[in-house]
Amino acid sequence: MSSKKHLLAKKILFSNRDIEEGTRKLASVINQDYSNLKEDVVLVGVLKGAIPFFSLLLKYIDFECIIDFCKVESFNGQAKATGKPILKTDIESDISGKHVIVIEDIVDAGYTLEFLISHFKDLGAKTIKTAALLNKLETRKVNIDPDYHVFDVESHFLIGFGLDYKEKLRNLDYIAICDVDKLKIWDK
Ligand code: IMP
Ligand code: MG
Numbered sequence: 001m002s003s004k005k006h007l008l009a010k011k012i013l014f015s016n017r018d019i020e021e022g023t024r025k026l027a028s029v030i031n032q033d034y035s036n037l038k039e040d041v042v043l044v045g046v047l048k049g050a051i052p053f054f055s056l057l058l059k060y061i062d063f064e065c066i067i068d069f070c071k072v073e074s075f076n077g078q079a080k081a082t083g084k085p086i087l088k089t090d091i092e093s094d095i096s097g098k099h100v101i102v103i104e105d106i107v108d109a110g111y112t113l114e115f116l117i118s119h120f121k122d123l124g125a126k127t128i129k130t131a132a133l134l135n136k137l138e139t140r141k142v143n144i145d146p147d148y149h150v151f152d153v154e155s156h157f158l159i160g161f162g163l164d165y166k167e168k169l170r171n172l173d174y175i176a177i178c179d180v181d182k183l184k185i186w187d188k
Contacts, residue, residue: 001085002087002088002127003097004077004118004186005169005172005183006167006172006180007179007185007186008042008078008159008176008178008179008182008186009159009160009174009176009178009179010173010176010177010178010179010181011176011177012174012175012176013151013153013158013174013175013177014146014151014161014172014175015021015174016161016173018041018049018129019034019053019056019118019133019161019174019175021054022129022150022151023056023057023060023150024060024067024135025150026131026149026150027056027057027060027061027062027094027095027149028060028146030057030060030061030101030148031060031062031063034063034101035115037061037063037070037099039097039099039126040065040066040093040098040099041063041064041065041096041098041100041101042063042066042067042068042084042093042095042098042099042100042125043057043058043061043065043066043068043101044067044069044070044091044100044102044103044104044106044116044120045068045069045070045103046066046069046070046071046097046102046103046105046112046116047069047070047071047072047089048071048074048102048109048162048164049077049104049105049106049162049163049164049170050133050162051162051163052162052170053105053150053161053169054067054103054131055164055174057103057131058068065103066093066098068091068092068095069089069091070089070090070091070116071088071089072085072086072112072115072116073086074085074086074089074111074112074123078160079149079178080083083141084111085111085112085115085116087113087115087119091123094126095120095123095124096123096124096125097114097124097125097126098125098126098136098167099126099127099128099129100120100125100127100128100129101128101130101131102120102128102130102131103130103131103132104117104130104131105133105138105161105162105163106132106133106134106135106153106163107130107132107134107135107136107140107144107145107149108136108139108140109124109139109140109141109142110140110142110144110145111141111142112145113130113132113146114142114143114144114168115146116130117144129147130144130146130147130148131146131148131149132146132148132150132173133150133151133161133162133175134149134150134151134152134153134158134163135149135151135152135153136153136154136155137153137154137155138155139155140188144164148155150153150181151175155186156177156178157177157178157180158175158176158178159175159176159177159178160172160173160174160175160176160185161173161175162172163175165178165183165186166187177187178184
């Protein structure tokens with residue numbers, strides 16, 4: 001771990017192997033739940049953090065599905081949620097009468113999911129479920145839990161596998177607790 005890319009990783013919580021295994025198991029549960037539906041299923045990835053989890057999950061999804069993306073800004077790469085998500089880019093698909101699964105990197109306060117569920121309801125989705133790689137247990141501000149998630153985590157600031165610090169470190173292939181004592185050195 002000599003590259004600066006790894007400098008902020010204080011403790012690796014989930015290795016790439018853990019993430020692969022956990023995501024594969026989650027996909028098999030989702031596969032069972034969605035196997036016999038008449039209507040189309042749309043998987044919506046929330047940019048940018050969900051990209052690695054989205055593509056890994058997609059690999060193991062075995063029913064026919066449409067994929068789409070939206071971009072929501074709420075966190076600004078800082079260690080504090082703003083509470084007011086802003087929809088930067090909407091999905092392209094017509095989701096009216098379809099089943100939507102929102103794919104998120106992490107549910108923290110829950111504002112982003114709350115906002116997206118209400119938005120996709122307005123667009124006429126038949127059902128909306130949510131899947132997150134990580135579920136922060138202690139920081140929820142609204143009464144929303146992901147329908148599916150891979151790992152529960154405590155309220156540390158995390159980096160890697162899609163999670164950024166100042167828009168970087170999304171390309172770590174593991175999830176780690178961010179070493180806040182090293183932020184100053186790293187920022188230079
Ligand atoms: P929520 O709206 O508070 O649930 O925030 C969700 C968004 O905040 C996630 O999609 C992430 O982009 C970001 N986020 C929450 N916790 C972390 C973290 O520990 N590291 C990096 N980004 C995070
Ligand atoms: Mg996000």
